[in-house]
Amino acid sequence: MQLDRRDRLILKLLQADSRISNSELAEKVGMSQSALWRKVRALEQAGAIEGYRAVVSAPALGLHFQALVQVHLTRHNPEHLQQFISAVESRPEVLDCYATTGQSDYILRVLCQDIGAYNTFLEDFLFRLPAVESAQTNVVLREIKRSRDLPV
Known part of the structure; x- marks a missing residue:
């Protein structure tokens, strides 16, 4: 269109x-x-409008911990890679997942209640995936700009 x-x-x-x-x-x-x-x-x-939704406040839901996680894979085994993608898609804490170039293979934006919930996410989920070699966490201290609007 x-x-x-x-x-x-x-x-x-x-x-x-x-x-x-x-x-x-x-x-x-x-x-x-x-x-x-x-x-x-x-x-x-035509797909130019994908849907309509309310913008919900994370702090109002008790979600105060946000991190950007750089994930490094062990190797690009197609089976493990698909398992990683499916697992990440199923986790509500993972708001965004990007396949990237550079030092990491994927970058996740993760939102949790607190550091304890994030630690549980890492230990009980992310580090148990066979494709994951390591992850580096960047804790979000505060949001400076977060736009939901596309430049039309």
Whole structure:
């Protein structure tokens, strides 16, 4: 799908407030409500809009410990690699997982209640995976910038 100026404005406005009413969005974009509804539906069907959600506060849930974990694999055995990926995908503490170049094979963003919960995550989960050789933890002291919006 080729995005035009209006598509990008719709996406920007929906990223800022996904609960905006159809009539308010139509007014801000300069379209009729029915034309806007069709445009948003087309963006959804094309995959430009993947979904809608609430942004929940981690501290409100008692999740105060965040770390970036650089994971080094023993070797790239396809079976162990798939086991690692499946295991990581199944863990709710792992918010993000990136395959990377450089010194580590993967970088995980992990969110837990506290250091004790993180230690349990390491010992009872991560270090038990056959593909994992080592992991280096970088504890997040504070967030300086965390954007949820894509540059539209």
